[in-house]
Amino acid sequence: MIERFRAVLNGKPVEAEIDSRALLIEAVRDCGARGARIGCLTGDCGACSIVLDGRLVKSCLVLAVSAEGSDIVTIEGSRHAIADELRDAFVACSGFQCGYCTSGMIMVAIDLLQANPSPTEADIRRAVSGNLCRCTGYEDIVRAIGQAAEALRNKCTGKAENGG
Known part of the structure; x- marks a missing residue:
C-alpha cells in the first residue's frame, strides 16, 4: 500500500x-x-x-x-560547531578511507559530544561500538573524535590550539 x-x-x-x-x-x-x-x-x-x-x-x-x-x-x-569540528578532525586524522561509514560515525560522535564534551577513549570506543568500519581499524576514528572534543573544549575555554 x-x-x-x-x-x-x-x-x-x-x-x-x-x-x-x-x-x-x-x-x-x-x-x-x-x-x-x-x-x-x-x-x-x-x-x-x-x-x-x-x-x-x-x-x-x-x-x-x-x-x-x-x-x-x-x-x-548537522550544521553546528560539533559537526564542523568532527568533519575537520576526520580529515586531519584520516578517520575514513572508503567513507561509507563516515556519516554514521559522525552522527554517533555528535550525539556523544553533545552528551559528554570530555569523553575518554573508552567512552568514544563505546559510542562507536555500534557502527562498523571495514577500512580503518577504528584507531583513526577514535583519534579524530578525541581531537574534535579537545578542540571544542579549547574553543570554549579560549585556549589556543597549541595549548597557550
Missing part, C-alpha cells in the same frame, strides 16, 4: 509517496538526503544513523510511516 510521508528533513518540510513497508532510511534518501547510507538493514552497521525527533536512531530499524510528522536530521543537516 502506498502512503503519504511528511516530515521535516534537515529543517525543510518534505513529502513523498512511499510503500507502507518502507524503512525510514529509504524515505530519507528518496527525499534527497543521501548522506545516510543503506548498509546492513539489520541495525548492525550504523551507516544509517540519523537523529529522529532529537534521538539518535538507526534508520534501517524504523518504518517510515512511524516517523510521519517527525523532525529528522541527517549528516547534511
